[in-house]
Every structure is written in C-alpha cells, then in structure tokens.
Amino acid sequence: MNSGQRANVDTHRLRFNAMGCPCEITLEHTDELCAQRAALAARAEVERLDAKYSHYRDDNLLAEIIVAAASADGASVDDETADLLDFAAALHAQSGGRFDITAGALTKLWDLQAGRVPADAEVAAALARTGWQRVRWNRPQLHFSTPGMRLDLGGVVKEYAADRAAQRCRDQGVAHGVVDLGGDLAVVGKHADGTAWRAGIKAARAHDPHETPGAFASIELSHGGLATSGDYERAMIVDGRRYSHIIDPRSGQPLESFASVSVLGESCLVAGAASTIGMLLGPREGYAWLQQLGLPFLCVGADGAISGTLAAADRT
Amino acid sequence: MSTQRSLSPSLAALLGAAAALGQAHAQSAAESDSHVGYRFNEYGEDSFHGDAIGSRERYEVYSQQFQLDTRVGSGALDVNATHEVMSGSSPWYVIPGPDNRPIQVLSGATIKEHRNELRAAYTLAPGTSSSTTFSASYSNERDYRATAVGAEHSFPLSNSLTLGAGGSFSHDIIEPTDAELYQRVLHEEKNTASVFGSLAWVLDKASVLQAGVQLNHENGYLSDPYKLVSVGSDILPDHRPGERTEAALLVRYRHAFDRPAAALHLDYRYAQDSWGVVAHTFDAAWYQRFGAGWQLVPGVRYYTQQAARFYAPFYAGGEHDFQSSDFRLGTFGAFSASLNLRKRIARWEISAGIERYHASADYAAFRGSDSAVPGVLSYTRGFIGVDYNFN
Numbered sequence: 001m002n003s004g005q006r007a008n009v010d011t012h013r014l015r016f017n018a019m020g021c022p023c024e025i026t027l028e029h030t031d032e033l034c035a036q037r038a039a040l041a042a043r044a045e046v047e048r049l050d051a052k053y054s055h056y057r058d059d060n061l062l063a064e065i066i067v068a069a070a071s072a073d074g075a076s077v078d079d080e081t082a083d084l085l086d087f088a089a090a091l092h093a094q095s096g097g098r099f100d101i102t103a104g105a106l107t108k109l110w111d112l113q114a115g116r117v118p119a120d121a122e123v124a125a126a127l128a129r130t131g132w133q134r135v136r137w138n139r140p141q142l143h144f145s146t147p148g149m150r151l152d153l154g155g156v157v158k159e160y161a162a163d164r165a166a167q168r169c170r171d172q173g174v175a176h177g178v179v180d181l182g183g184d185l186a187v188v189g190k191h192a193d194g195t196a197w198r199a200g201i202k203a204a205r206a207h208d209p210h211e212t213p214g215a216f217a218s219i220e221l222s223h224g225g226l227a228t229s230g231d232y233e234r235a236m237i238v239d240g241r242r243y244s245h246i247i248d249p250r251s252g253q254p255l256e257s258f259a260s261v262s263v264l265g266e267s268c269l270v271a272g273a274a275s276t277i278g279m280l281l282g283p284r285e286g287y288a289w290l291q292q293l294g295l296p297f298l299c300v301g302a303d304g305a306i307s308g309t310l311a312a313a314d315r316t
Numbered sequence: 317m318s319t320q321r322s323l324s325p326s327l328a329a330l331l332g333a334a335a336a337l338g339q340a341h342a343q344s345a346a347e348s349d350s351h352v353g354y355r356f357n358e359y360g361e362d363s364f365h366g367d368a369i370g371s372r373e374r375y376e377v378y379s380q381q382f383q384l385d386t387r388v389g390s391g392a393l394d395v396n397a398t399h400e401v402m403s404g405s406s407p408w409y410v411i412p413g414p415d416n417r418p419i420q421v422l423s424g425a426t427i428k429e430h431r432n433e434l435r436a437a438y439t440l441a442p443g444t445s446s447s448t449t450f451s452a453s454y455s456n457e458r459d460y461r462a463t464a465v466g467a468e469h470s471f472p473l474s475n476s477l478t479l480g481a482g483g484s485f486s487h488d489i490i491e492p493t494d495a496e497l498y499q500r501v502l503h504e505e506k507n508t509a510s511v512f513g514s515l516a517w518v519l520d521k522a523s524v525l526q527a528g529v530q531l532n533h534e535n536g537y538l539s540d541p542y543k544l545v546s547v548g549s550d551i552l553p554d555h556r557p558g559e560r561t562e563a564a565l566l567v568r569y570r571h572a573f574d575r576p577a578a579a580l581h582l583d584y585r586y587a588q589d590s591w592g593v594v595a596h597t598f599d600a601a602w603y604q605r606f607g608a609g610w611q612l613v614p615g616v617r618y619y620t621q622q623a624a625r626f627y628a629p630f631y632a633g634g635e636h637d638f639q640s641s642d643f644r645l646g647t648f649g650a651f652s653a654s655l656n657l658r659k660r661i662a663r664w665e666i667s668a669g670i671e672r673y674h675a676s677a678d679y680a681a682f683r684g685s686d687s688a689v690p691g692v693l694s695y696t697r698g699f700i701g702v703d704y705n706f707n
Binding site for chain 1: 324329333442579
C-alpha cells in the first residue's frame with residue numbers, strides 16, 4: 001500500500017524559555033497553521049503553569065497560598081493546586097519522607113550561588129521549618145503549623161506542564177510530536193511515519209566536574225513521557241568536596257546519589273515522580289526501588305557507571 | 317512501558333496519584349485557541365437566453381457569513397450565522413410554442429427576499445479519531461422555516477480504519493407568499509430524515525480513501541408552491557409525490573505530495589431516488605501550497621442527472637398522477653471550474669474565490685429522454701473572506 005512517497009508533513013518547532021530551562025515543542029502536521037496554533041497553545045499552557053507555580057516570584061498564586069497557609073485560617077486552594085498537593089503528598093509517602101515540597105527553606109540555605117557550606121545551627125533552623133508532616137492538608141484547606149515554611153512544587157510542575165502541553169497539542173488535532181521542557185519529555189504521538197522519537201540522555205560530569213555534559217545515550221519513546229533527575233547541572237564544590245543539590249529533607253544534608261536517573265512512564269508526571277524518588281533514595285535503595293517499580297529506567301552513577309533496565313539501549 | 321502486567325504497589329500508588337492530575341483541568345485551560353471568520357458571497361445567474369416570456373432580470377443572491385470556533389469545556393463549539401438577500405426572476409412554467417418548441421415563462425422579478433440562518437455544532441474530543449458532534453440549525457425566511465438537528469460519531473476500528481456514523485432530522489414549514497392571490501397552498505410541512513455511515517481507510521502515509529453510504533427520506537409537501545405546469549390548455553400547480561427516498565454512495569480519495577507541497581482531492585458521488593432521478597458527481601481539486609502562507613486551489617466538477625419519471629416541460633391534456641416542469645428534475649449535465657486563493661499573514665487569513673458553473677441538456681451523460689429542459693441555468697459565484705485566529 002505504500003506509495004513510496006513521503007507524507008506531506010512539515011516539522012514545526014517552537015523554542016522558548018520557561019520554568020528556568022530551555023523548552024522545545026516539535027510537531028509534525030500537514031497543515032502548518034494547525035501545528036503553529038497547537039504549539040502556541042501548548043506554550044501558553046506551560047507559561048500559565050510557570051506563572052502560577054514559580055517559586056522565584058512573590059506575586060503569583062503560589063506566593064499567595066504560602067502567605068495564606070501561614071495565617072490562622074489557612075489557605076483554600078483551587079482544584080488544580082489541590083490535585084498537585086495530593087500528588088505531592090502521595091510522593092512524600094512513597095519516598096519515605098524524602099520527597100518533600102516544603103524543603104524550600106533547606107534548598108534556599110544550600111543555595112549553590114553561596115559557595116559555602118552552611119553552619120549546623122542554620123541547617124537546624126531550616127529543618128525546623130521543613131516537613132510535610134508540619135502541614136495540615138485537608139483538601140482544599142492548607143495550613144502551615146510552623147511559621148516561615150515555603151512550598152516548592154518545582155519537582156512536579158514541570159512534568160505536569162509537559163503532559164498538559166502535549167495534551168493541548170492533541171486537543172488541537174496534532175497527532176505527531178513531542179514536548180521537551182528542559183529534558184523532561186511528553187510525547188504527543190509518534191513521528192508521522194509511525195516511528196518512535198529518540199531522546200538523548202545527557203551525560204553526567206562523572207569524575208571531572210568541568211567536563212561538558214553531552215548526550216551519551218538515546219532512548220526510544222513512542223508514547224507517554226521520559227523524565228530525568230540529575231545533579232550534573234547544579235552542584236557545588238567547596239574545598240574540593242562536591243555537594244549535591246539533592247538535599248535530604250530529614251537530615252538537612254546533601255545526599256550522595258546517582259549523577260542522574262531517567263525513567264520512561266505512561267506520562268511525564270509519573271516518569272518524573274519515579275526518577276525523583278529514585279534519585280532521593282540514593283544509589284542502593286533507589287536502585288532497588290526503581291527495580292521493583294517496574295518502569296524502564298536508566299541510572300548513571302557518580303562514577304559514570306550505567307545501570308538499569310534501559311542500560312542495554314544503544315548508545316550514541 | 318506496558319502497565320498491563322501486574323503493577324508493583326509503588327507504581328500503582330504513583331499511577332493512582334497521577335490519575336487525578338491527568339484529568340484535564342478544562343476550566344483552567346479555557347484560554348484556548350479560537351477562530352472568527354467573515355465571508356461575503358455573490359451568486360449571479362446568467363440572463364435567460366432561450367425563448368421566454370416575462371421578466372429577464374437575473375436572479376442574484378448576496379450572502380454574508382459569520383463564523384466562530386471556540387473551546388467550550390473540553391469540546392469545540394462552532395457557530396455559523398448567515399444572512400442572505402435574494403432577488404430576480406426565476407423559471408415559472410413552460411408552454412408549448414410553435415412546433416411544440418418549449419417557451420419558458422419567467423416569474424416577475426421578486427422584491428428583495430431575506431433569509432437568516434443560525435447553525436451550531438458541538439464536538440466532543442475534537443481532532444481525534446473518536447469524536448462526537450451534535451448539531452442544530454434554524455433557518456427563517458418569509459415563506460419558509462427549517463429546523464434541523466443531527467449527531468455523528470466516529471471511532472477507530474484499527475490504526476488505519478475509522479468508522480463514522482450519524483443521522484439528522486429536519487422539519488420544514490412552507491407558507492407561500494401571495495397564496496390567495498395565486499391559489500397557492502397556505503401552509504404545508506415537510507420532514508427529512510437522513511442516516512449515513514462511512515469508512516475511512518489510511519492507505520499509506522500520504523493517502524486516505526473514504527467510502528460512505530447515505531439514505532435520505534423525505535415526506536410531506538415536496539412540490540414547489542411557486543411553480544406551475546402547463547397541462548393541455550390548463551396551467552396547474554406543480555405536483556410531486558409526497559414521499560421520496562434517496563440512496564447515495566460516496567467515495568473520496570486524498571493524496572498528499574511532498575514535492576510540490578500539494579494535495580489532490582478526488583470525490584465521486586452516485587445517487588438514485590424513488591422518483592427515478594439518477595445522478596453522478598465527479599469532483600477534483602488540487603491544493604497547492606506556496607511559501608509565505610499562500611495557497612491556491614483550482615478545482616473542476618462534472619454533474620449529470622437523469623430526469624424524474626414524471627418530469628416533462630409540458631403535458632398533454634388529461635389526468636396525470638404527478639406533474640412538474642422544474643428543470644431541476646430534468647435530464648442535464650453541468651461543468652464547473654473554480655479557483656480559490658488563501659493567504660495567511662500571522663494570525664490573519666485572507667481568502668477569495670470564483671466559480672463558473674455552466675449547465676446544459678447537451679452535457680447530460682444520460683440519453684433516452686428527449687424532454688427539453690428550457691429552464692436550465694448557468695451561474696457565476698464569487699467570495700471574499702477574512703479569518704482571525706486568537707487565544
């Protein structure tokens with residue numbers, strides 16, 4: 001049945017910056033205008049979520065919720081935020097308390113720009129303002145029992161946004177494409193010719209912190225999402241010692257883990273949750289957890305060693 | 317990545333937690349893409365050339381269309397409003413001239429008539445292969461009101477096959493003007509029910525074949541209240557059966573080309589009805605895209621039909637079950653050629669088009685009917701339009 005002719009499909013790309021990372025939407029469609037409309041709608045969705053949940057801003061909904069949650073009455077949140085909080089609560093439970101959206105004070109303390117290791121007293125003070133267990137969450141009411149707590153939904157919003165953006169493209173009648181938000185991917189649909197998308201996994205720094213990361217492995221994905229958690233992008237070296245930006249919210253200390261964990265899932269949201277928890281649980285516990293989870297995954301160790309069920313995937 | 321095998325408890329927990337988020341927050345995504353369009357159409361019939369009596373003022377229609385597509389909830393709403401102004405004379409009845417040559421009698425030019433129509437359609441899961449559309453329309457003019465509702469659903473049978481099915485129902489009310497003056501009917505009604513089914517088959521990356529069948533059944537007053545028929549020395553009202561069933565077969569083929577960036581559309585329709593009318597329609601169009609948002613679409617069409625069993629330009633005296641000299645029930649053929657142009661400029665789209673339609677008894681593919689169709693007409697139609705896409 002194949003005429004041998006290539007489909008009259010145009011590839012339409014839209015690049016932009018959102019959620020603190022470079023984003024790219026790639027769509028294939030016979031109608032350029034349709035692809036353009038879909039890409040713009042998808043970008044608008046990403047920007048909406050970025051504006052709503054960015055923790056770098058103090059004029060958005062998240063900031064309002066934080067202020068209100070600290071008040072005596074607490075905050076009443078909208079449905080979408082409530083769903084995100086429910087999801088975050090489930091991740092907190094699944095990760096034995098390591099995935100914690102209230103770790104904002106700790107993350108800020110270990111701010112990588114500072115270039116210094118915080119004092120124990122500072123860590124203790126931040127720890128006192130951290131912990132999902134200090135939050136009373138009775139949907140839709142959110143209440144902080146300790147003053148000065150922060151919320152950071154960055155660990156789920158980007159993946160959620162990727163899925164939402166891909167859905168917007170499908171809603172607009174685009175069946176082939178992929179949404180890439182800084183390495184977190186959500187598939188709109190396979191290539192127009194029916195083949196899967198190939199995604200590059202960025203290499204870790206391994207032993208040399210100055211080594212430029214490049215793509216070292218490629219993974220095929222035909223639907224769902226691919227998410228990567230890693231600390232190769234942000235880490236700090238003080239007195240020759242490397243401090244990961246992954247902070248254990250229970251001890252307040254950076255934890256040694258993989259250089260990166262990538263997971264394929266039915267959605268980018270699920271893939272992202274799995275890769276983040278795998279990362280937070282560390283090399284031994286995390287690996288075992290990912291194995292029993294059952295989703296295809298790829299781990300890059302701090303020493304550059306590759307493992308996981310996707311390790312056999314062909315390398316570039 | 318299959319979730320069909322047994323899930324680990326942790327994955328089940330993750331998927332369960334993600335499921336709530338997977339449900340689109342439709343209200344938060346309400347700022348979605350929409351489209352508005354305006355179109356101005358002009359339709360003008362050629363002046364009558366044959367042997368005729370009466371006003372020869374050509375029949376013209378000017379129409380304006382407004383269109384709005386937008387998201388409502390998780391579906392797509394499409395609203396269409398049309399206003400038409402019609403004027404001119406039209407074929408009335410035919411009388412036998414010397415040697416029985418038909419002479420067309422034309423009605424006096426009408427004053428300007430207006431028609432308004434509102435149509436709305438709501439599609440669930442738009443743009444997917446499993447969509448459902450509900451539609452409703454209402455049309456109103458001085459002597460005619462039509463109300464219609466419809467629904468259709470498509471669902472995928474496999475990766476390359478999509479089945480579509482639907483139906484519609486229309487109820488029309490006819491209240492002719494000057495009824496008492498011309499002894500026309502005062503109030504009549506007509507119902508039309510349609511069902512259709514189609515199968516779309518993706519042949520390969522570049523081509524799709526679609527085949528469909530449609531059944532239409534009309535009952536009620538199906539005559540034309542304004543047309544008359546010459547029977548012997550009498551002039552009597554147009555009189556057709558009170559029921560009509562039509563079956564149609566449709567085949568569509570689409571092929572996309574990479575170089576040049578174009579698409580070929582080929583359509584064929586066969587229809588046959590219980591009055592004996594058999595019709596073939598062939599359509600071909602070439603959608604050529606150029607750089608900078610230009611698109612040019614030349615198209616040709618051939619139509620031919622065989623007359624209804626009871627059609628005649630005029631009748632000998634005596635009793636007849638049915639009688640109509642409406643040329644639309646005669647044997648004829650028609651060629652038409654069209655050219656449409658579109659240009660996209662950012663969020664705007666400008667379009668214009670022209671169509672020339674020429675009909676004649678000589679173009680008919682059917683023979684065996686020597687009944688003349690003196691009223692058959694030709695026309696020219698043009699449009700200009702502008703569309704705007706917004707969020």
